[in-house]
Amino acid sequence: MVSVDINRVFAEITQDDLNKDDAYLLPDNRYGAKSWAELDDCQCVVILGEGKCGKTFEFQKQDNLLKDQNKYSFFIALEQLQDFDFLEVITDTEELQFEEWKGTDQEACFFLDAVDELKLRSGTLRSALRRIKHAIGIAQLPQAKFYISCRPNDWNDEIDILALRTLVATRETGKKEYEDFIDGEEELKRIVSNENTTSMHESNEEASKQSAIKIYSLLPFDNGGIEQFANRYAPEHYEEFINYLNEKELWHLYRLPYEILSALDQLSTDGKLGDLQEQLDFGISQKLKERLLLRGGLLSETRALEAVERIAFALFMMQRRSISLEATPGKPHLVSISEILTDFSPTELDELIRKPIFTITGVKQYRFHHRASQEYLAAKQLKKLKENGLKTNDLFNFLFAEIGGEKVLIPSMEPITAWMALWNRDIFNEVKTRSPALMFRQGMPALLDIEQRAELIRCFVNKYSQNSGWSGVGIGQRELQKIASPELSGVIRECWDEAYQGYETRELLIELIYFTPLVDCTDLAKQALHDCDLNMAHRVYAAWTILEFGSVEDKKELGKFVLSDEWPQRLRRQLISKLLPESITLDEFIALAQELEEVSNNVHGLGYELYKCVESEAIDLKSVATIRDGFSQIIWENRTEESRIFRADSKYQHFADAVYCSCSKTVPYSKEEFEDWAWSLAVAFHFSEYQESIIARDEVKALKDTLKTSLVHREAYYWACLKLATALEGEIDLLISDYHIDHPNLLNPFGENDIPWLLDALTNSKSKDMRDASICKLLRLITIQKLPKLEETLIELISADSEYYPYLQRKLHPVPIEPDEYEREIKQRQKEANEKEEERKTGLNGESKF
Template identity: 30%
Template sequence: MIERIFQSIPEGRLSEADQQSFLVSLGWSRGATWNDLLRSRRVLIISEAGAGKTFECRSQARLLSDAGEPAFFVELAGLAKGELRSLLDDEEEARLDAWLSSQSDVATFFLDSIDEQQLSLGSFERALKRFKKGIGSQLGRARIVITTRPIAFDEELVRGLLPVPPVSSTESNEEAFAKIAMRTEKKQQNSNRDEEVADWRTVALMPLSDAQIVDFARGQGVESPAALLNDLQRRNAQEFARRPQDLIELCADWREHKRIRTHHDQVAANVRIKLQPRDDRSEAAELSVDRALEGASRLALAMLVTRRLTIRHSAAADAIHSDAALEPAIILSDWKPNERKALLERPLFGFASYGRVRFHHRSVADYLAAQRLRALRERGMPFRAMQRLLFAETKGKLIVRPSKRPVAGWLAITDNAIFEMLRDNEPAVLLNEGDPESLTPTQRNQALRAYVECYGKGGWRGLKVPHIQIHRFASPDACA
């Protein structure tokens, strides 16, 4: 079993705690393990969907139980609908009763938001209150680990409803001495740590490190996991492998193709996999992959045009937000409500905030918006209409609208007219956006020549091609 790493979330950065780029910037050194976390009495774990938080909490609950300690795994969505005991089997309920009557043992409760989109602000609060009621007056003997979302509401609710009670003033001198002695011993054992263990910890579950990617891939049956990592590094594509769920999919693809495919192929495959019907629970409606793909691409284009960053999933979005989210009922007006619900609860979309979802990867949204424009062109959309959407004329020059650059890059792969407009006006887009590797050798030669002619004489400042795009663009048959 891979030992996952956790990092404390810096003050004021809670909203970024589920963003992979931010977490990678924190690094893995000096991170905490489960042994470190379980020394605290309250632990809030922030992570994005697919990061492995549910697996980790289940595993830790099982390890503690196997070691003879009272430990329980409880889904918050279930707790929002029923009492604590109704979620436990007979053995777990007997273990709970034994702990409640012991008056000395410490029990560990893992409260997991496995189904984030089913939790509203009200149901999250209701779940915490039911848990508190379920353990009676024993908060002081409970170690509580909660997986939650990167929003201040959740943290404030947890701190308010599940406080750490002060040590009882009625404890004997012998008990106090024993606690001091144990604390001193722990300090000596952990003398390399700069500060005493805090009662409260708010941490992020770190993405997989390169070494963990290798170990994980080996467990997935990849015969040469080091070769997989080398290919990922060569393409700077580790972002598609740092979440356990993504790496499982990538390993399956690697076992079939023995290589990391082009960025275009990766994104296309990733989209179809994440739009498959869910097998972990029943869905609101039946929805084929092709219909889900059509709906997702329509939403992606609408988000591009309206510049909305999130999609309304439920009425919970209206209670705490002042800014507008994209309304799927308007964009997918020909769909039934349950079909829209089923689409937004597939893994292509992730939790954004209460009642709102977003595309899991920005590159996926850009790719899908381009796919929708391509489909509209095939159905008769005039080229001038697409040109007006993507391009603008300023000071006699044709430029790509800044927010439309990624979509234009993706379109250039399959639409020669768009490619030629970019080549002749803004060749940097052909290198910076989309997947340059999917351009033909002739197109790459033309793009490189146009780039040199446009920018080779200097005068441009801050012009920089992302390192990963250089890797994708490079080809033995490309020459200026």
């Protein structure tokens, strides 16, 4: 992967994501996404991502960054551990670093790349991890942090997690002797049969190991990421590329770094953007043309292309990924290039292996720079063999098999089969009968003409319409978007009745209607929406279709159903974000939000849907402000009786993310708008958990920045906090009021710029609470900072008969020996407040409620 410095982000995958019917679809939720620096809360991080999304590049980049910081880090291609021990696959320098690390108590990071590559060679994660564990040793294992990458379809959560759990060591029990790896399948059988019931201690230990492993997806680029990546890689073609995506509405085809690079390279050379095949031809040609400065020039591009096609095909047939320049006895995972290209001279081979189409993976070990290039080149070689006389039966034997009477594709040859199906009608016919989904997933959907796409849909429906439940053959949303075309509406109607009987076939058509979109098929979506026997996900897509592309009457009718109690809560929750402004009124929306129940411990619950509604551009800012004020008031009015300033709870605190977002979109600039905005923000910050947000992270950060930099917004927020604190705590004593106001410390530090609005409150406010709070803050300022002008001002303002005079005198003339009575009283009052809070948290039996 070409080095383009852009920060990638990750979304955590929950067990629900892995268990759901369409688990091969990774979540693409960017709210709450984490950066590399934030993936540090567990010992083992699994990174899942589709092919060509940049997993290997990201691992290598992080490995290099850590090494540049003089930290211990090791990048390992897992497939190499199928045949060799750990020390044999790292460099001499890395081996010295590894032995040095084993004598320290510092952390080392191990980037273990491509579980899917390992499995392609029939290797097991269990055996590869055993080699790593043996090299590290039990005592040092707690100082090791692991990152593992894999394609989603190759990740077996149950089996692979069992393998990882034996590798993970908690920091507390690092010296304990761990048992050897448990065979994953045997362990699953034992669990199912309830053999050898574990003790509570063992269960806790296993739970601890489980929590030390987290699974994330490497998110594809959103539109902003595509723009940023393209601008940094090829700024001279950036504008043309983005205009092309906007004009053709093809953003969804360029979510991965590889897709963007191929397109921009071709645009730079040919002046146009070609399809995938044209992009691959272009990229391969560019890499084969590149010559070394001090050597080379013997190989023509034609001869080099012939060579790489033969190498790619040989590696597929031998199920290998790596090659070497010299013969390597005892290394079965390597294929010597001289054994494949027997008609090439050593000098030619030496030049070829150094072409940028190959990348170094170890000492004298190489592989194709991109798997997509290898797959395409191997297919081209097989196509040549067919053109040169290879019999059809022999060709089919390369690609197809029969197992237990069922005609199947040979899994390791699927990428080649997909390409061959594009070029050979007989193979296409065989593929669409045996596994039509291949041409959606593994193949190149954008290269298929409309009739081919229609044929595949018909065959998919015919093959799977009898599957009433989920069976794992569904098509991913990205793939569907690539074949989507308005011209498919005819075949959708043709297949509808038959497809409706099967789970995946019905899902295919419903999602195609939504993603294309097929506006003239919304009547079919309406049928699915009102079928109460359908899977919830199918009804949701059907509803989304109507809400976005249906008639005004259909949208209003749908809104009435959502407002009624006829539909399940889950369905209504997932639709609420799209109901405004056409399906229901603003008042109905706020009432519905109160009626629906939140799903606990779920980032995709009601709170997220409400946030999405406010965050969208569908509603105007006046409506956003109405939602803001309404939601904050609902949070406030439904607070618990036990709520205090340091622990505020409400039945509706899941509204906070929507309030954050609405506050961010309605930052006021006129005086009359400040009070409502500041009150809503104060309620959100005090009633949301830990004054933070996973979903509205960007908005929270922007709001905090506003409170740090804008005096008018600081002032409004401070007085809103005073109002809130007074309501929650009752009458607040002057001595301790500063501890209650803005307890999340969002306004700190206070400085000279804040003095004018604090003095204004002290001298002009009619509210005693505001005057008390301002003098308290001003007195604290002259204590912490040297502010002689402020001291002079306060002396002028506060006369001897003022209630604030004793406090001012104590600040200006503290007793040098005895502890300051004022400060001591503050501490005593705060101690008493803390004791009361602790009593509130304590149950009748003396145990903590929390």
